[in-house]
Amino acid sequence: MNGGLRERKKAKTREAILREAFRLFRERGYHATTVEQIAEAAEISPATFFRYFPAKEDLVRLDRFPPLVEALAEQPPGRPVTVLRGAFRAAFASLSAEEIAAGHEREVFAATVPELLVANLRRSPDLIREVRALVADRAGLAPDDPGVRDAIGAVFGVVAMVWLEWARTPGMDGPAEIDRALANLESCLRG
Amino acid sequence: MNGGLRERKKAKTREAILREAFRLFRERGYHATTVEQIAEAAEISPATFFRYFPAKEDLVRLDRFPPLVEALAEQPPGRPVTVLRGAFRAAFASLSAEEIAAGHEREVFAATVPELLVANLRRSPDLIREVRALVADRAGLAPDDPGVRDAIGAVFGVVAMVWLEWARTPGMDGPAEIDRALANLESCLRG
DNA sequence: CCAATTCTGATAGTTGACTCTCAGATGAGA
DNA sequence: TCTCATCTGAGAGTCAACTATCAGAATTGG
Numbered sequence: 001m002n003g004g005l006r007e008r009k010k011a012k013t014r015e016a017i018l019r020e021a022f023r024l025f026r027e028r029g030y031h032a033t034t035v036e037q038i039a040e041a042a043e044i045s046p047a048t049f050f051r052y053f054p055a056k057e058d059l060v061r062l063d064r065f066p067p068l069v070e071a072l073a074e075q076p077p078g079r080p081v082t083v084l085r086g087a088f089r090a091a092f093a094s095l096s097a098e099e100i101a102a103g104h105e106r107e108v109f110a111a112t113v114p115e116l117l118v119a120n121l122r123r124s125p126d127l128i129r130e131v132r133a134l135v136a137d138r139a140g141l142a143p144d145d146p147g148v149r150d151a152i153g154a155v156f157g158v159v160a161m162v163w164l165e166w167a168r169t170p171g172m173d174g175p176a177e178i179d180r181a182l183a184n185l186e187s188c189l190r191g
Numbered sequence: 192m193n194g195g196l197r198e199r200k201k202a203k204t205r206e207a208i209l210r211e212a213f214r215l216f217r218e219r220g221y222h223a224t225t226v227e228q229i230a231e232a233a234e235i236s237p238a239t240f241f242r243y244f245p246a247k248e249d250l251v252r253l254d255r256f257p258p259l260v261e262a263l264a265e266q267p268p269g270r271p272v273t274v275l276r277g278a279f280r281a282a283f284a285s286l287s288a289e290e291i292a293a294g295h296e297r298e299v300f301a302a303t304v305p306e307l308l309v310a311n312l313r314r315s316p317d318l319i320r321e322v323r324a325l326v327a328d329r330a331g332l333a334p335d336d337p338g339v340r341d342a343i344g345a346v347f348g349v350v351a352m353v354w355l356e357w358a359r360t361p362g363m364d365g366p367a368e369i370d371r372a373l374a375n376l377e378s379c380l381r382g
Numbered sequence: 383c384c385a386a387t388t389c390t391g392a393t394a395g396t397t398g399a400c401t402c403t404c405a406g407a408t409g410a411g412a
Numbered sequence: 413t414c415t416c417a418t419c420t421g422a423g424a425g426t427c428a429a430c431t432a433t434c435a436g437a438a439t440t441g442g
Binding site: 009044047 | 421423
């Protein structure tokens with residue numbers, strides 16, 4: 001039931017969809033990639049695509065970026081900004097190993113993330129709530145503490161700005177720049 | 192040529208489209224409102240709608256929120272965060288007068304702005320560049336100064352978070368909360 | 383008042399996201 | 413192996429954003 005063939009096949013299909021989708025996004029952009037093309041690349045029917053992802057937009061939800069959420073849960077206690085900065089650091093470190101090995105790190109992020117951040121700000125209060133809960137927990141604060149909210153806003157705002165710049169600046173070291181920018185934040189935002 | 196009848200009519204049509212569109216957005220949400228409905232409410236044909244706005248999304252561009260841009264230009268010199276905070280303050284003050292009088296202030300913002308912020312983050316590097324230039328000017332820094340970038344990111348991130356909360360918290364004083372949150376930022380972010 | 387320009391509505395068409403249905407395939411459990 | 417539940421592809425269909433065309437109406441400048 002759990003590790004059955006059926007489950008494994010589904011997981012494989014899901015991965016194939018995501019892999020092909022992001023490859024196509026990288027090659028030709030999000031809007032220029034149709035669901036039909038993704039389905040064809042993943043060797044499934046368009047109808048099946050929607051059985052895995054109710055909407056095309058769901059492909060780019062932030063929970064599709066597990067390293068960050070995982071990294072958040074693993075951060076040592078600290079102030080909100082510190083926790084978030086540490087999580088980004090850790091997430092990048094874990095991903096860089098893989099992606100650098102594949103030689104695509106920067107492209108991957110540049111292509112996927114602007115859409116990703118945006119789609120999520122608009123569509124998933126759930127994710128925000130989750131991040132908020134995680135950060136609050138690590139910081140020993142209530143989830144509805146304004147300090148947590150403000151820290152998350154500031155951090156993601158800064159990350160978004162750097163990311164946009166990174167996407168169009170070839171020589172840039174994105175993770176380092178993000179970390180540097182977050183360091184500036186770390187010195188203030190109390191709570 | 193400039194104040195001609197033709198120009199005035201176009202301006203009127205444009206205003207009608209925007210007014211009706213936002214009214215409908217407020218009533219039933221952005222996605223649930225079709226261009227056809229907007230066109231009907233504004234008493235034009237759907238085809239004409241697209242002559243005024245190439246895409247539905249263009250209705251919610253941030254340059255449709257002039258008070259902020261104007262307020263930015265009018266801010267006294269100061270550090271980036273200070274300038275931005277002051278601009279938000281001023282923008283709210285100017286708008287509140289009108290909107291409070293009409294009795295819709297909060298609804299208007301709650302309905303329009305999440306879409307607005309998001310659509311712009313994704314679609315208009317131009318606007319970001321403009322804001323960046325304005326802030327940099329007021330702060331006496333270069334437009335590509337990382338400090339300016341980070342301040343803008345942090346400020347808009349915080350504002351976005353508060354706005355989302357505001358949209359679903361009836362009793363909340365949005366502008367005040369935003370100002371309070373920005374005050375926390377003001378003490379750090381150098382340059 | 384006339385002619386050139388511009389704007390508009392009507393209409394039809396394209397595209398792509400998303401839904402529905404149904405019959406056949408396939409893994410799960412006995 | 414047999415049956416049941418689930419998954420899939422195929423195909424047709426809906427809906428809304430957006431485009432293209434074109435003839436008629438209105439505004440302009442002279």
